Amino acid sequence: GNHELVLSDTTWHATIHGPIIANDLLQGEEYDARLEMPGWNNIDFNDAQWSKVKQMPVSVRNLSPQTNPNICIHESIRPASAHLNENGNVIIDMGQNMSGWLSVKLKAKTGVPIKIRYAERLAATGDSLDILSLYGARQTDIYIPANDGTFNWEPKFTIHGFRYVEISGLDYLPNTSDFIGQVVSDRMNNVGSFNSSDALLNRLYRNAWWGIRSNYRGMPLGCPQRADYGGSMVYRGAGCIGESFLFDNALLYNKWEQDIYDLQRIDGAISDISPSEYPTYSGKVIGQATYFYVAEMLYRQYGDKNAILRYYSSMKRYLRYVMSTEMNNFIIVKDKFGDPAVPSGSVYKVNAKDISCKTDDAIISSSIYYDLLQKMIYFARVLDKDGDVTYYRTLASKMKSYFNREFFHASEGFYGNNTATANILSLQLGLVPKGAEKRVFRNIVKNINGEKDHICTGLVGLQHLMRVLTEGGKEDLAYQIAKNITYPSWGYMVEHDATSFWESWSADSIKMQTASMNHVSLIGDLLIWYYEDLAGIKCASNAVGFKRLLMRPYFPKGLDYVNASYRSIYG
Numbered sequence: 001g002n003h004e005l006v007l008s009d010t011t012w013h014a015t016i017h018g019p020i021i022a023n024d025l026l027q028g029e030e031y032d033a034r035l036e037m038p039g040w041n042n043i044d045f046n047d048a049q050w051s052k053v054k055q056m057p058v059s060v061r062n063l064s065p066q067t068n069p070n071i072c073i074h075e076s077i078r079p080a081s082a083h084l085n086e087n088g089n090v091i092i093d094m095g096q097n098m099s100g101w102l103s104v105k106l107k108a109k110t111g112v113p114i115k116i117r118y119a120e121r122l123a124a125t126g127d128s129l130d131i132l133s134l135y136g137a138r139q140t141d142i143y144i145p146a147n148d149g150t151f152n153w154e155p156k157f158t159i160h161g162f163r164y165v166e167i168s169g170l171d172y173l174p175n176t177s178d179f180i181g182q183v184v185s186d187r188m189n190n191v192g193s194f195n196s197s198d199a200l201l202n203r204l205y206r207n208a209w210w211g212i213r214s215n216y217r218g219m220p221l222g223c224p225q226r227a228d229y230g231g232s233m234v235y236r237g238a239g240c241i242g243e244s245f246l247f248d249n250a251l252l253y254n255k256w257e258q259d260i261y262d263l264q265r266i267d268g269a270i271s272d273i274s275p276s277e278y279p280t281y282s283g284k285v286i287g288q289a290t291y292f293y294v295a296e297m298l299y300r301q302y303g304d305k306n307a308i309l310r311y312y313s314s315m316k317r318y319l320r321y322v323m324s325t326e327m328n329n330f331i332i333v334k335d336k337f338g339d340p341a342v343p344s345g346s347v348y349k350v351n352a353k354d355i356s357c358k359t360d361d362a363i364i365s366s367s368i369y370y371d372l373l374q375k376m377i378y379f380a381r382v383l384d385k386d387g388d389v390t391y392y393r394t395l396a397s398k399m400k401s402y403f404n405r406e407f408f409h410a411s412e413g414f415y416g417n418n419t420a421t422a423n424i425l426s427l428q429l430g431l432v433p434k435g436a437e438k439r440v441f442r443n444i445v446k447n448i449n450g451e452k453d454h455i456c457t458g459l460v461g462l463q464h465l466m467r468v469l470t471e472g473g474k475e476d477l478a479y480q481i482a483k484n485i486t487y488p489s490w491g492y493m494v495e496h497d498a499t500s501f502w503e504s505w506s507a508d509s510i511k512m513q514t515a516s517m518n519h520v521s522l523i524g525d526l527l528i529w530y531y532e533d534l535a536g537i538k539c540a541s542n543a544v545g546f547k548r549l550l551m552r553p554y555f556p557k558g559l560d561y562v563n564a565s566y567r568s569i570y571g
Helices: 199-214 239-244 252-263 288-300 307-326 362-383 386-407 422-430 437-450 465-471 475-483 489-494 524-534
Strands: 020-024 030-031 071-077 081-084 090-108 114-119 140-144 151-154 160-168 177-188 190-195 563-566
Touching: 090 114, 090 140, 090 199, 177 199, 190 199, 190 524, 199 307, 199 475, 199 489, 199 524, 239 288, 239 524, 252 307, 288 307, 288 362, 288 563, 362 386, 362 422, 386 422, 422 437, 422 489, 437 465, 437 475, 465 489, 465 524, 475 489, 475 524, 489 524, 524 563
Parallel strands: 030 140
Antiparallel strands: 020 030, 071 177, 081 090, 090 151, 090 160, 090 177, 114 140, 114 160, 190 563
16 A cells, blocks of 8 residues: 655666667667676666766656557567578578567677668668668667677667568578567557458458558558658558558557647647657648548547547647648648659659649649548537537638639549549549539549559549549449559559568669658558448448448459458447
């Protein structure tokens, strides 16, 4: 029944002369075993030579407790292979792109450093690491042995994104059993399963599962290996929903909503990356919209309206900020983010000199802003703010009118310059005038057919692609897209030995060596399509948390069965 308060104060001692001589989350850890101090963590250790600690000022505005569990080791895997290259270094292939580190059992000589470097891919020769996708992150651990002989070691204060490892400082080839890959990410339960008669669909599910888990690290990352570390906003609009069918990610995303709020400026602007040591406020609506989408996901999927309650006023400030700084006649004119990652072999390639191949920035940002107004109407109803419902409904009606006046070609049934993304966003987000939906949908299908039934959107259009096609009665076309193995497609990645999703459709090419091989942006709405449309596991529109289930599976020709499960808060 007793309580004792243990405070860290200036009576504590510290030393910089321990064996961990350097560590960094991304750069790596350096350990000199010759500096080990046996018993340093025991009560009878003599720390007389240690220095007193200094008291530092607190610069944080508000301190709040961590709401989600710590990251942890989820499983341990053995390498698929190991060989010596021409320089005598050991090259290890884990067989899986992952997030974590390597635990080693090696023979070494006193004082001879063992250098362990991690990367996502090998150079073209297969005998050295290709480090261009690291963006400057060293991702290197160094161990200096204290004695001749065998040692066991793994780092404690760093995490790497990798599939391949290069080890220098050895004079022999170890066995693969001498290495253990520690797979690390946030602690959360698996809540979903998916299996089907199509081996490629199953492989894509596995790749998505590994990629998502690799990019959960106290925040949802874009990729786990780069020096530009932080919670990137752009990829999680549809991503957070699809991910919730695999992992119980409610605590993580609630925490991330707080991160986004913490970096919001007084004028309402939201940082492109949250959390971030150096926040930027570019006004990219597709990224900042994730703030709203996550709040809706938490309520729809988990029945958790905490984010709506806490950040509703913050969201209102953001909408006012965009309206006052980027909008003209209800059209956003300053947001130039576009639709990145359009397949480079497509007629819609993003770098085409022909401007007709590029989706109008104003269509993308304005349609998404319109969708945010719909979210605010929904949130206002949840919070019983009838006045706000009326305000946002009126604003949305005006914006829809101006949007169609500016971009809709009624006689032909398409938006802007008739790209797939322009039509998909307009249709899926509710901007198409009543009675014109079928004409717009026909143009979407025509766009895709013109690309031989392959993906022809960037990551913005990809967040709605599979559901738009399926709900429009083209589930067979959606399935064809999912099972393609020629470029550009998800199957093309698998055919080229991908064990997670890439950042670019052509990340395997020499020209795209900076592209990550473990990214989540190109998953799009694939996982949502798996669960809601193929398996028929979808929360009814008049319920939250799956208290009522809308089971309406679609049956593409050639797909014999789907066996899926999801553990909701109602079971």
